[in-house]
Amino acid sequence: MSQLLKIEDLDAFYGDFQALFEISFEMAEAETVALVGANGAGKSTFLKCLTGLLPTRGQRILYRGNNIAGVPAFKIARQGIAMSPEGRRLFPSLSVKENLMLGANVGRKGQWDLAAVQALFPILEEKRDIPATLLSGGQQQMVAIGRALMSNPALLLLDEVSLGLAPVIVRDIYAALPKIRTGGTAVLLVEQDIGMAMQVSDRMYCFQEGHVSLQGVSADMTRDMISTAYFGREKEVQ
Amino acid sequence: MQISRADSVRIGLLSVVLIGLSMGPYWADRGTMRLLIEAFYFLALAQLWNLLAGYSGLISVGQQAFVGLGGYLLFTLTMFAGLPVLLALPLAGILTGILAWPTALVAFRLSGPYFAIGTWVIAEVYRLSFAQISSLGGGSGISLPTDIVRSMADGRSARESLTYWIALAIMLAVILGIWALMRSRVGLGLGAIRDNEEAATSIGVRTTRLKFSVFVGVAAMTGMIGALIFLQKLRITPEAAFSVNDWSVLVIFIVVIGGIGSLEGPILGCILFFVLREFLADLGSWYMIILGVISVGIMLLEPRGLWGMLNRKRSLTLFPIARRSPKLKSLNQDTP
Numbered sequence A: 001m002s003q004l005l006k007i008e009d010l011d012a013f014y015g016d017f018q019a020l021f022e023i024s025f026e027m028a029e030a031e032t033v034a035l036v037g038a039n040g041a042g043k044s045t046f047l048k049c050l051t052g053l054l055p056t057r058g059q060r061i062l063y064r065g066n067n068i069a070g071v072p073a074f075k076i077a078r079q080g081i082a083m084s085p086e087g088r089r090l091f092p093s094l095s096v097k098e099n100l101m102l103g104a105n106v107g108r109k110g111q112w113d114l115a116a117v118q119a120l121f122p123i124l125e126e127k128r129d130i131p132a133t134l135l136s137g138g139q140q141q142m143v144a145i146g147r148a149l150m151s152n153p154a155l156l157l158l159d160e161v162s163l164g165l166a167p168v169i170v171r172d173i174y175a176a177l178p179k180i181r182t183g184g185t186a187v188l189l190v191e192q193d194i195g196m197a198m199q200v201s202d203r204m205y206c207f208q209e210g211h212v213s214l215q216g217v218s219a220d221m222t223r224d225m226i227s228t229a230y231f232g233r234e235k236e237v238q
Numbered sequence B: 001m002q003i004s005r006a007d008s009v010r011i012g013l014l015s016v017v018l019i020g021l022s023m024g025p026y027w028a029d030r031g032t033m034r035l036l037i038e039a040f041y042f043l044a045l046a047q048l049w050n051l052l053a054g055y056s057g058l059i060s061v062g063q064q065a066f067v068g069l070g071g072y073l074l075f076t077l078t079m080f081a082g083l084p085v086l087l088a089l090p091l092a093g094i095l096t097g098i099l100a101w102p103t104a105l106v107a108f109r110l111s112g113p114y115f116a117i118g119t120w121v122i123a124e125v126y127r128l129s130f131a132q133i134s135s136l137g138g139g140s141g142i143s144l145p146t147d148i149v150r151s152m153a154d155g156r157s158a159r160e161s162l163t164y165w166i167a168l169a170i171m172l173a174v175i176l177g178i179w180a181l182m183r184s185r186v187g188l189g190l191g192a193i194r195d196n197e198e199a200a201t202s203i204g205v206r207t208t209r210l211k212f213s214v215f216v217g218v219a220a221m222t223g224m225i226g227a228l229i230f231l232q233k234l235r236i237t238p239e240a241a242f243s244v245n246d247w248s249v250l251v252i253f254i255v256v257i258g259g260i261g262s263l264e265g266p267i268l269g270c271i272l273f274f275v276l277r278e279f280l281a282d283l284g285s286w287y288m289i290i291l292g293v294i295s296v297g298i299m300l301l302e303p304r305g306l307w308g309m310l311n312r313k314r315s316l317t318l319f320p321i322a323r324r325s326p327k328l329k330s331l332n333q334d335t336p
Helices: A043-051 A073-078 A097-107 A114-120 A137-149 A168-173 A177-182 A194-200 A223-231 B005-023 B032-057 B065-078 B083-106 B113-130 B144-154 B154-183 B185-194 B197-202 B207-233 B244-258 B264-283 B285-301 B307-311 B326-334
Strands: A003-014 A017-028 A034-036 A062-063 A081-084 A153-159 A188-189 A203-208 A211-217
Touching: A003 A043, A003 B307, A017 A043, A017 A188, A034 A043, A034 A194, A034 A223, A043 A073, A043 A081, A043 A153, A043 A188, A062 A211, A073 A081, A073 B197, A081 A137, A097 A114, A097 B185, A114 A137, A114 B144, A137 A153, A137 A168, A168 A194, A177 A188, A194 A223, A203 A223, A211 A223, B005 B154, B005 B207, B032 B154, B032 B185, B032 B207, B032 B244, B032 B264, B065 B083, B065 B113, B065 B154, B065 B207, B065 B244, B083 B113, B083 B144, B083 B207, B113 B244, B144 B154, B154 B207, B185 B207, B197 B207, B244 B264, B244 B307, B264 B285, B264 B307, B285 B307
Parallel strands: A034 A188, A034 A203, A081 A153, A153 A188
Antiparallel strands: A003 A017, A003 A062, A203 A211
């Protein structure tokens, strides 16, 4: 499979604080990769680097062979990286449909349009004229994912999809993942629920304090390996 | 295109008001016309500020910079370049837009409350600069020479009618322009920026360019209105031209009490403002205090202003901008 994303030695800073240290990361086209790690491990920071929301000028983030480090966020979105951000970040003054339509702003053609997204999450058609933030948490998450899909991304980033949602709703949302994958969209998902992450992904990365602490094929991983990588040595000491 | 009953009521109401207003010079006396001209340019300024603050999230308290620039440019173009007034008017707007470009470069380095303060400071810099130009009267200002005034139209009443129609035309152009903009994809992008700029940029909205264009476009229209204001007043001083009270505080008052983020709000706010002014103007500084108390009261009761109060269910609309789905529209019509 051809390479979609290749990152070597990525560092990221918030002012003087270094959040990521020499991250090396790879993804193939149409692959689903899970990124796990404790709070503050740098998962969301990593996604911000990919989408251009954090400065990465002068580094190397190869996306389909082109370096996108330092490219403005709106251009990266137009090249096909879309994110459903942590906390969903919907536009409260706009309706569900308007939120979705904004995703099509980048003008990329493909299988995802309003009808396709509404077919994926039928509730979004029913609620289309309601202000997006009046929906339930799970429905809002569907809007956020739908909005990202509307741009027909080659790489879909899902940040903490299950955050604050009931397990049954999380399952509903993840049920949509196979349909997203069949279109050839690669998915990088950040997830606190390790079981879910292992189940849906091809490969996994675990971050710990800004470093990659574990990576490999999801099917080969055990919970022990992950919890060691997740919590570091302290776990073994206890 | 099918026209619903609500649409035909809306169109009928608007046409009656429009025809009435455009016949103004034939039914209104001089005092009323002067008042209406003032109402037109205040409403246009309010709609423009609403486009900046209510629709794009750019809270500026420095719009007087562009009112003043437009006014001074009109005087400069007619007095020194010898241009006819009717040409100088739009040109003053265009030049104000061009001067707004470097202004925006400075102001856009700031964000949120700092942006607001920054725009005010920039406006003060313009005021102090124009007070230094002695050929424009320096700090004491200058009057428009009578031959320039006379060249506009034959006689005072013809001139006043012309000014009236120009003011009405500018106001309508502003309202209809903003309406069309908000119905377009650009309007959707602006709404996204106001709600969450980071989320907007990460779904491909060109946030900086869009905000910049809105700021410069609003400045150009504001400049043209400024030119009109001082064409009517026939005299300009730095204090009047760059007055934060007249061109920012009162304009913000109109938008806030009327209802920010809607096209109807500033219209209501403008009507209320002129009613209040008629009754309270004699009270001196108490007038400003009362205006302040009213705006604080309205903000506490209903942050979406008078229009928000009247329209709690969000079902009324004079200028529909939401992108409704056709299917739902027909559902609404079925229910009695």
